[in-house]
Amino acid sequence: MALALWKNLLQTTKKRILQQRRLSLYNGAHGYEEELIKKKLQQFSGGSINLSKEDNGIGILTLNNPKLMNAFTGAMMLELQERVTELENWKDGKGLIIHGAGNTFCSGSDLNAVKEISNSQASDGMYMCMFMQNTLTRLMRLPLISVALVQGKAFGGGAELTTACDFR
């Protein structure tokens, strides 16, 4: 009986910790509303973030937008958040390797998207950075040993991504 109660408490606590991790660090701060910025980011398509979870517990995350040196489009920022959620729920995960498609790592945010977002409303550029910062903080807190495999260039948000990893 006591063991069952203890297990139940442990599971509830784990669930709560995961739920808290997923909450944005910034919601409500400086007018930041995650759902609104997500809608804006959806408008900037292209590229993808692919995750392969191997049987040995190693995840391989690929930044895939080689035409733009793997720059992060809005769609990729949203996908990165989804992949981080997937990794938070991966019970058998031990490690994570992040690399870029082709012969480079990542040239940061897609400057076309940055320009358009910043032109639409001054604060939107800041909200986009807050959105990415939140995802990178969650990535940094994953209970996995993470390695950024930096081949070629890592600029702006790409360099920030490497600093969210344990090793680079």
Ligand SMILES: CC[C@H](C(=O)O)C(=O)SCCNC(=O)CCNC(=O)[C@H](O)C(C)(C)COP(=O)(O)OP(=O)(O)OC[C@H]1O[C@@H](n2cnc3c(N)ncnc32)[C@H](O)[C@@H]1OP(=O)(O)O
């Ligand atoms: C909101 C800020 C955010 C942050 O800090 O969190 C950012 O990340 S802002 C973005 C910061 N990154 C940059 O400023 C890097 C811009 N790119 C470059 O300086 C160069 O492209 C470089 C050094 C990465 C590579 O130079 P290289 O001569 O080897 O290649 P190309 O310049 O010919 O690039 C090939 C192709 O990719 C396009 N490209 C590269 N980076 C980006 C980018 N960040 N956004 C959009 N497009 C990018 C480049 O325009 C070329 O396209 P093409 O159609 O072939 O001309």
